[in-house]
Amino acid sequence: MFHGLPAGQEDPIIALMLAFRGDTRPGKVDLGVGIYRDSEGATPVMSAVRKAEQHLAETQETKAYTALTGDPAFADALRKLTLGDAASADRIAFAGTPGGSGALRQAYELIARTAPDATVWLPDPSWPNHMAVLDYLQRPTRTYRYAAPEGELDRDAFFEDLASIPRGDVVLLHGCCHNPTGIDPAPEDWTRIAEILSQTGAVPLIDLAYQGFGTGLTEDAAGLRHLAKTLPEMLLCISCSKTFGLYRDRAGLLLALAANDADRTTLQSQLTLLNRNAFSFPPDHAGRLVSTVLADPVLKAEWEAELTAMRTRIRTLRDTFTAELRRLTNSDRFDRIASQNGMFSRLPLEPEAIRALREDHGIYLIGDGRMNVSGLTDETIPRVARAIAETTV
Ligand SMILES: Cc1ncc(COP(=O)(O)O)c(C=O)c1O
Numbered sequence: 001m002f003h004g005l006p007a008g009q010e011d012p013i014i015a016l017m018l019a020f021r022g023d024t025r026p027g028k029v030d031l032g033v034g035i036y037r038d039s040e041g042a043t044p045v046m047s048a049v050r051k052a053e054q055h056l057a058e059t060q061e062t063k064a065y066t067a068l069t070g071d072p073a074f075a076d077a078l079r080k081l082t083l084g085d086a087a088s089a090d091r092i093a094f095a096g097t098p099g100g101s102g103a104l105r106q107a108y109e110l111i112a113r114t115a116p117d118a119t120v121w122l123p124d125p126s127w128p129n130h131m132a133v134l135d136y137l138q139r140p141t142r143t144y145r146y147a148a149p150e151g152e153l154d155r156d157a158f159f160e161d162l163a164s165i166p167r168g169d170v171v172l173l174h175g176c177c178h179n180p181t182g183i184d185p186a187p188e189d190w191t192r193i194a195e196i197l198s199q200t201g202a203v204p205l206i207d208l209a210y211q212g213f214g215t216g217l218t219e220d221a222a223g224l225r226h227l228a229k230t231l232p233e234m235l236l237c238i239s240c241s242k243t244f245g246l247y248r249d250r251a252g253l254l255l256a257l258a259a260n261d262a263d264r265t266t267l268q269s270q271l272t273l274l275n276r277n278a279f280s281f282p283p284d285h286a287g288r289l290v291s292t293v294l295a296d297p298v299l300k301a302e303w304e305a306e307l308t309a310m311r312t313r314i315r316t317l318r319d320t321f322t323a324e325l326r327r328l329t330n331s332d333r334f335d336r337i338a339s340q341n342g343m344f345s346r347l348p349l350e351p352e353a354i355r356a357l358r359e360d361h362g363i364y365l366i367g368d369g370r371m372n373v374s375g376l377t378d379e380t381i382p383r384v385a386r387a388i389a390e391t392t393v
Contacts, residue, residue: 012128012367020364028362029384031375034179034343036242036310039377046245048303052292056285066284068272070096070253074287077294078238078253081217082175082208086225091257093267095275096282098250100209100239101129106254107205107235108137109274110267111170120170120205121161123147125346125368127179127207130172144171147181151336151348159192167201170235175208176220177342180370184214184341190223194230204231209239212307213314214341232259240290242343243307249286310374314343317376324381328389337373346370353391361387 016032035043045053069075075094083092097103111118120139122130123146134141144161148154165171173193176184185193197204206224214220228234240251256271258264275282293299318338325334337345347369349357357363363384365371376384 011132016364016366019358023362023364025362027383028364029375029380030364031371031373031384032364032366034242034372035247036245036343037372037374038310039313041375041377043245043247046303046306048293048299048306049244049246049289051299051302052289052296055292056288060288063284065281068275068281069094069268070275070282071284071287071291073295074251074291075253075255077291078240079255081294082211082221082224082236082238083228083255084218084221084225086228087257090261091259091264093256093258093264093271095254095271096284096287097252097254097275098279098283099241099252100207100237101133101252102250102279102282103237103239103252103254104130104207105133106271106274106278107237107256108134108139109278110235110254110256110270111205112137112139113270113274115168115170118169118203120172121165121202122172123174123178125180126172126174130207146178147183147346149348151181151183151340151346153183153185153189155189159196162193162196162202163200165200165202169202170205171197171202172205172207173224175206175211175224175236176214177210177344179209179342180344180346180366180368182337182340182342182345182373185223187222190226193223194227197227197231203233203235205235205237207237210242210342211238212243212304213311213343216311217304217307228257231257233257240286244286244290244293244303246286246289249289250283251286251290252282253287314373317373317381318345320378321373321376321381321385324385325388328385329392333392334388343372343374344370345373347388349388349392353388356391357387360391363387 020030037043095106097106120134120141121144124143145154145157178184204227211220234257236255238253241247256267258267293303322338349369354365
């Protein structure tokens with residue numbers, strides 16, 4: 001049965017992670033894989049999450065199954081955190097999922113069931129796994145123009161393409177901290193996005209994996225909240241991997257906003273069935289940590305302070321790194337990095353320079369130039385900037 005099975009295609013980001021692990025050179029720098037790193041290069045368990053975990057260990061009396069769509073308290077807490085009061089609960093169906101990837105997968109499955117011919121439109125570029133999974137599912141996809149080469153939103157092209165997307169198709173937008181570019185629409189751009197989508201009838205699918213990493217918890221959700229308020233339907237895929245540091249524990253949520261309560265009821269039954277057919281029950285432990293943190297004002301404040309510290313660290317790194325690059329290259333070529341958002345930016349480097357950084361200097365970037373800004377430290381910034389300056393002369 002298995003003889004002759006072709007090898008599965010390697011995920012480039014995971015392959016890079018493994019190559020980094022196998023590199024024995026001292027001083028190697030991992031700017032590839034998308035996990036937050038502190039000033040020591042570590043990804044510690046957040047202290048509010050650890051406290052919630054201790055509390056849960058002491059008080060949890062059963063690990064019996066919950067519901068097919070997961071613990072409603074988790075869904076409710078995340079709904080409030082992401083949507084605020086932009087949409088009332090009676091418009092929203094939900095499904096707990098294994099991480100944000102699970103939420104995206106279930107969103108694609110839902111689209112396939114409800115609108116089999118709908119094309120899913122992705123920004124160019126996007127997180128590679130968006131296209132990879134849609135291709136795997138053999139879903140129709142197209143891309144819309146998003147990022148200009150100089151590292152800003154390609155506004156005219158973006159809006160032109162957005163306006164051309166027909167009714168019933170789905171537009172995937174990054175809620176904030178666009179991966180891989182760090183380029184986000186400004187508040188007035190979100191207003192325009194809402195106007196266009198309400199004219200065309202295309203449905204937004206928001207991927208929200210970095211709320212709080214850009215400008216703030218509320219600010220980072222303002223755009224998607226505006227869409228939720230303005231448009232009748234929307235899909236929202238939430239990941240708690242980065243925001244609660246729960247990467248391996250897999251907490252995620254799909255929220256489906258319907259135009260009315262009757263549609264919501266049907267949607268809820270479909271989401272329940274999709275979970276049953278995929279994995280029955282979503283992971284519970286990590287979601288329960290999230291709802292424990294969000295329900296307790298003291299833990300919530302502690303978590304927000306930790307998230308703020310992460311965001312502030314990334315901002316400072318962006319500023320220092322950009323200043324160093326400007327000094328060493330004597331050009332403004334890298335300046336946009338300072339104003340981009342979240343963990344990622346894409347360095348304007350040729351593939352040859354990216355290869356040289358890896359092979360000659362032990363500095364690992366994704367092949368398209370994406371770097372994880374939080375992988376830098378005060379100690380490595382001068383070295384990384386010097387290596388970049390050397391490879392780009
Ligand atoms: C844009 C984006 N969406 C979704 C995810 C999914 O995260 P996870 O499945 O680990 O929760 C990631 C993770 O890197 C991401 O960068």
